[in-house]
Each structure stands twice: as C-alpha cells, then as structure tokens.
Amino acid sequence: MKWLFTVMLVLSIFSSSVLMNGQTNYTTLDAGYYQVHTIVVNTTEVISYSWNSTGLLAVMAMNNTQLQQFLNGSNRYFEGLTIITSSYHNELLLSPGTYYLVFYAFMEQVSFDYSVKLMPAQVSYVLPPGYREYYFLNLSYPFHLTLDLISNQSFSIKLYNENKTILENKSTSDVPLTYINETLTLPQGNYSILVDNPDSSPMAVYSMITYSSAYPNPLSFNRTVYPMGIASYGLYNRSGVPVPYSIKASSVIGFANITSILAYNSTARELNVSPYSASLQLNVPLLLFNGRENQTYWAQNVVTFITNESALCFESSILNVTNKNSTLTNFTVQGRGGVYPPFNNGFYYIYKTRSFHYSTPLSFLLSINVSIVKKLGVKLTFNVRGMQNGSLLNSSWDTYDSVLILDPAVTQAYLYVNGNSSPPYLNFYDAELVFGGGGNGATAYFENLSAYLSLFYFNGSLHPFPSVYSIGGDTAETASNAHVTLVGGYAYVSKGEDDPELLTNEYNSSIPIIVKIVPSHQSNTTKLQNTTTTNVTNTTKVTNTTRTSPVSTQNQTPTTQIPPTPSHQSSFSLPLVLGIAGVVIVVIIVFLVNRFRKPDLNI
Numbered sequence: 001m002k003w004l005f006t007v008m009l010v011l012s013i014f015s016s017s018v019l020m021n022g023q024t025n026y027t028t029l030d031a032g033y034y035q036v037h038t039i040v041v042n043t044t045e046v047i048s049y050s051w052n053s054t055g056l057l058a059v060m061a062m063n064n065t066q067l068q069q070f071l072n073g074s075n076r077y078f079e080g081l082t083i084i085t086s087s088y089h090n091e092l093l094l095s096p097g098t099y100y101l102v103f104y105a106f107m108e109q110v111s112f113d114y115s116v117k118l119m120p121a122q123v124s125y126v127l128p129p130g131y132r133e134y135y136f137l138n139l140s141y142p143f144h145l146t147l148d149l150i151s152n153q154s155f156s157i158k159l160y161n162e163n164k165t166i167l168e169n170k171s172t173s174d175v176p177l178t179y180i181n182e183t184l185t186l187p188q189g190n191y192s193i194l195v196d197n198p199d200s201s202p203m204a205v206y207s208m209i210t211y212s213s214a215y216p217n218p219l220s221f222n223r224t225v226y227p228m229g230i231a232s233y234g235l236y237n238r239s240g241v242p243v244p245y246s247i248k249a250s251s252v253i254g255f256a257n258i259t260s261i262l263a264y265n266s267t268a269r270e271l272n273v274s275p276y277s278a279s280l281q282l283n284v285p286l287l288l289f290n291g292r293e294n295q296t297y298w299a300q301n302v303v304t305f306i307t308n309e310s311a312l313c314f315e316s317s318i319l320n321v322t323n324k325n326s327t328l329t330n331f332t333v334q335g336r337g338g339v340y341p342p343f344n345n346g347f348y349y350i351y352k353t354r355s356f357h358y359s360t361p362l363s364f365l366l367s368i369n370v371s372i373v374k375k376l377g378v379k380l381t382f383n384v385r386g387m388q389n390g391s392l393l394n395s396s397w398d399t400y401d402s403v404l405i406l407d408p409a410v411t412q413a414y415l416y417v418n419g420n421s422s423p424p425y426l427n428f429y430d431a432e433l434v435f436g437g438g439g440n441g442a443t444a445y446f447e448n449l450s451a452y453l454s455l456f457y458f459n460g461s462l463h464p465f466p467s468v469y470s471i472g473g474d475t476a477e478t479a480s481n482a483h484v485t486l487v488g489g490y491a492y493v494s495k496g497e498d499d500p501e502l503l504t505n506e507y508n509s510s511i512p513i514i515v516k517i518v519p520s521h522q523s524n525t526t527k528l529q530n531t532t533t534t535n536v537t538n539t540t541k542v543t544n545t546t547r548t549s550p551v552s553t554q555n556q557t558p559t560t561q562i563p564p565t566p567s568h569q570s571s572f573s574l575p576l577v578l579g580i581a582g583v584v585i586v587v588i589i590v591f592l593v594n595r596f597r598k599p600d601l602n603i
Contacts (some may be wrong), residue, residue: 026111048116135209378407
C-alpha cells in the first residue's frame with residue numbers, strides 16, 4: 001500500500017500544477033482506490049473545488065498528519081474535512097502550509113470530473129471555540145442581502161427577525177458547512193445574523209456580508225460611457241434611501257435647445273455609422289394589457305445628426321421586450337416604416353424621415369403619444385414641433401409616424417416609469433432624453449456641445465418628472481465628453497467630463513413657447529412676445545410674465561411699420577392687371593427656386 005501511495009503522490013504532484021487552474025479533469029477509480037493531490041499554500045487562500053461522480057465519492061481535505069493517519073489506517077476510515085456525496089461544490093479557507101485533497105472511491109468504482117482552484121483571501125475575524133458573531137440590520141426599504149462566508153472548519157449560520165427564522169444552515173454528518181454564498185431579497189425591517197463556532201478549535205472566517213436596494217439603481221452599472229442628458233427612473237434618493245414612485249402617462253415630451261453640436265469618433269465606421277454622427281433620443285416603455293398576455297414595448301423618438309453637414313433626420317423605433325422570444329411582424333405592427341428583418345418574425349420596427357438642414361440655435365419638442373383604437377389595438381404617434389432653426393419658427397406639431405399595434409382585445413395601454421421594479425428584458429422602466437451615438441450601439445465623442453434639455457409627461461395635464469438623473473439606462477448608444485448640470489430647471493449638456501448622477505429630487509421645469517403675435521387692424525406694428533408655461537398642480541397655463549428661457553431670441557424679427565391698408569377699387573384698371581400678372585410670375589419663380597433648394601427644418 002505504501003508503494004502505491006508513493007506512486008500516486010508523485011502523480012499528484014505532477015498533476016497539481018494543472019489542477020490549480022480550475023480546468024475540468026476526468027478520471028475513474030476502482031473500488032477501494034484513491035487519488036491524492038498536493039496543495040501548497042504560501043499566503044492565506046481559499047480553495048474552491050467541485051466534482052460530479054457516477055456514485056458516492058469521499059472527498060477529503062487534509063493536513064500532513066491527517067494524511068499519514070489515513071494512509072496507515074491508524075485512526076479513522078476518513079480523515080480531515082470529509083464530504084461524502086456524488087456531486088458538490090465547496091470552498092475552504094487555508095492558512096499557509098501544505099495540504100492534500102484526496103478523492104476516495106470507498107464503495108464502488110466511480111467515474112467523475114473535478115476542478116480545483118486557489119484564490120487569495122483575508123481572514124476577517126477568528127472565533128474562539130463556542131463563540132458567536134452577530135450582525136444587525138435595520139433597513140427602511142426592500143433590499144438584496146448577500147451572505148458570503150468561508151471558514152477553515154465547520155460553522156453554522158442563522159438569519160432571523162422578530163417573527164421567524166429566514167435561513168438556517170449547519171453541518172450534517174456527510175456534508176460539513178465551511179462556506180455559504182447566498183443572496184436573498186427581503187422586505188424592510190430589522191434582521192439579525194448569527195455565525196456560530198461549534199468546534200473545539202478556533203475558527204478563522206472570511207466574511208463579506210453586503211446589502212443593496214431591491215429597487216432599480218441606475219448608478220449601479222459598471223460602465224465607462226453612458227447616454228447623457230436627462231432621465232427619470234421613478235426614484236427619489238432621500239439621504240441615500242431610495243424612495244420609488246410610478247407614473248402612467250399618455251404622452252412623454254422632451255424639449256431641446258441646441259446652440260452648438262459637433263461629434264467625431266473614428267471607430268463609428270466599424271459599426272456602419274458616420275464618425276460625425278450623434279443622436280438625441282426620447283425613449284420610454286409602453287405597457288399594453290389585453291387580459292391574456294400583457295405586453296411590454298420600448299418606444300424611441302430619435303433625432304439623428306450628421307454634425308459636420310448640419311443635417312438631421314427623425315427616426316421612430318419600437319421593440320417588443322415582453323420576453324426573450326418576443327418578436328414583431330409587419331402584420332402586427334403597421335406604420336410608415338417596417339419590421340426588420342422583414343421576413344418571418346423581426347426584432348424591431350423602424351421608420352426614418354428624409355434629411356433636413358439645420359442651423360443653430362436649434363429648438364424643438366419631441367413627443368411619443370399612446371391611445372387605444374377600439375377593436376383594433378394601440379396607436380403610437382411620433383411627433384416633432386420645430387421652434388427655432390437659426391431663426392424663430394411658428395410651426396405646429398407634426399406627426400411624422402403613426403404606428404398601430406394590432407390587438408383587438410387591448411383594454412389598457414400607457415407609457416410607464418416605475419422605480420419599484422425592472423422589466424424582465426429591459427434594464428429600467430425609465431423615460432430618457434439623452435445624447436448618444438448615431439446608431440448600432442456607437443459612442444459619440446463630442447468636440448463641441450451646448451444644449452438645454454427638459455422632460456415632461458402628460459396624463460390629463462402637463463408635468464415635469466419629479467426626479468431626474470444625468471444618464472439614460474436602456475439605449476445602447478452612448479456619449480463621451482458630455483457633462484450635465486442642472487441650470488434653471490433644464491439639464492444643460494456641454495463638453496466636459498461625463499458625470500453619472502442624480503440631478504435633483506425636486507425637478508421643476510416648463511416648456512418655453514415662442515409666439516408670434518399677429519397685429520389687429522387697429523395696430524400698426526408687429527410684435528414678438530416670449531411666454532413660458534408655468535406648471536401648477538392640476539393644470540398648465542400660459543402666463544404673460546417673461547422669464548429667462550433656454551430658447552435663444554437673438555434672431556427675433558425687429559418691430560416694423562405696417563403701411564395703411566388701401567381702400568378697395570370699384571373697377572379693374574390696367575395697372576391692377578399688370579400688377580396681378582407680376583405677382584403670378586414672382587410666385588412661379590419662388591416655387592421653382594424652392595423646389596431645388598435643400599429642405600429646411602420648418603415642420
């Protein structure tokens with residue numbers, strides 16, 4: 001037997017260099033045979049080992065003394081920390097020294113695979129024999145609790161509150177407890193955690209007990225770049241305590257005033273978009289209820305810029321994010337665009353307008369509206385209203401795409417922001433108006449950017465979202481070198497360091513309205529008045545008080561004199577006929593010139 005161990009030990013020392021890298025190994029042991037692996041630990045480390053066997057297998061972690069006793073059969077059938085089962089994963093805290101991991105087919109021939117890995121660790125505390133360690137939690141919000149403890153010997157752990165025991169783990173005769181790694185979701189309240197050393201020797205413990213809010217946290221993403229602008233996640237942050245709320249709306253509206261924009265990212269070409277491209281996206285989830293399988297969609301109203309050409313277009317997009325297998329077809333979703341890929345079931349619906357020329361300052365409103373069409377389904381409209389394109393515009397809302405989601409059984413539909421939970425296949429129930437790349441997940445690096453943004457919802461009256469962040473959480477396109485600050489009720493985005501943060505818990509903003517006042521017959525002047533909307537609790541009104549607004553008025557039309565209205569003539573005259581003919585010729589010339597002129601953003 002001794003010569004067999006010597007051979008096995010030589011083999012184990014050779015294989016241990018392969019064994020420690022965590023790769024899966026395969027072997028077969030006849031009944032009564034064992035395999036020994038030597039483990040040399042230079043600093044405090046955790047050994048993580050697992051196996052899957054065709055029968056019962058004894059896996060023992062030993063020091064040198066225990067190994068000699070096992071080989072000589074002088075003490076017990078099993079030695080060290082012994083686990084007897086066919087499949088298991090275990091972790092054990094080891095101080096510096098030499099250890100042995102023994103796989104023993106004590107009953108029958110077994111074939112099994114196994115892996116072993118060493119990881120550096122630290123000792124958090126040492127419990128003397130019979131001692132206990134207590135942790136206390138008092139949380140005012142639902143939370144995720146993670147228990148990660150590893151010891152050098154068996155221990156027991158108990159999680160409880162004043163009403164009941166929530167979790168209790170301890171060793172059994174076949175499986176000692178040397179580690180636990182569990183995450184539980186718990187309601188707010190008071191909790192206690194008890195760690196007990198039932199052994200007769202001191203117990204070293206690596207302990208990492210953490211908790212985090214069960215509410216979605218937009219700042220928890222480990223990202224280097226984000227979509228930057230203004231977004232609402234349905235979350236207040238009260239001195240570090242998340243407080244959720246939810247909003248159901250028939251419309252979500254975003255306002256933008258851009259005085260300069262230039263983006264360049266050479267790597268964008270690899271994603272099949274222009275390196276000078278950028279986008280401003282209004283994104284929000286849509287919930288649809290039909291009494292059977294409720295649906296979740298993600299709607300986007302996007303302005304895509306080619307910043308070196310001063311050109312833009314508008315783009316509507318809809319994704320079905322109900323579950324991982326959700327798709328769209330050109331029968332179930334109908335609009336000016338189409339579903340792509342176009343055959344069978346597609347992933348998304350998309351429509352793009354033609355390109356428009358823009359000049360700065362550029363101001364506009366974007367909106368997404370939802371309504372139910374009885375016996376047909378849900379109608380989504382994607383709208384834009386130009387307010388300023390170099391000079392002031394006096395335009396109205398334009399619906400550039402109207403999409404019908406066919407579902408005759410639908411009973412309810414709304415745009416949704418909710419901080420209590422997240423959709424299964426979308427990061428957040430959030431509304432966002434954010435800058436990003438030109439498409440396909442690209443990042444826009446801004447060489448120049450100056451823009452004011454604000455975000456609103458409509459559910460009978462117009463309101464700003466209660467709390468807002470500087471980042472979006474759902475779109476794949478991102479922005480770099482874009483800094484966001486809150487200025488006078490607007491998110492001001494400029495060139496600078498990205499700063500993901502909560503902007504405010506008390507967001508208050510209004511939509512600037514530029515109105516051209518048409519003179520009456522009694523007036524002999526033309527006036528331009530700048531008014532703003534003031535939000536109140538239950539209504540939205542227009543006040544005559546002029547306030548500073550991010551809409552530039554540097555190109556306002558100056559006051560001009562209107563000549564007196566001529567009296568009507570009682571009969572035709574030759575000069576009048578010639579005058580009419582001249583007007584007709586001028587109209588024709590203007591028409592021909594404009595037909596071949598690059599289109600303007602006067603929507």
